[in-house]
Amino acid sequence: MTLVDVSSVSPALFVLGAVFILLIFSLLSLGVLSMFQLRFRSGWYSFGGAIVSSVVFVVILNRWFV
Template sequence: MTIDDISTISGGLFATGALFILLIFSLLSFGILRMFQQKIRAGWFSFAGAVVSAGAFALILDQWFV
């Protein structure tokens, strides 16, 4: 195993990553919960929100941090 230097990661990148990871996985888990509750339409909307959030995250990373 190697030691990685993470001191070059900016605070903005860390906060953006943490925020979007929480958002995406929250929507995915909420969608799974809604599917188990037999609320299929609300579940698919949550899955769609997770996909849109992942796309927005990729776009923000590409525009601001790359």
């Protein structure tokens, strides 16, 4: 294993990644929880929100950081 230098990662990229990771995985877990509670409509909306958030995250990354 080698050391990885993360000093070149900008603070904006770090914050953006952290916010979107928290958003996407919280929506996924909320969707799973809603499905177990037999609230299928809100579960599918949460899954859809996670997919939309993922697409927005990729678009923002491609537009601002690549």
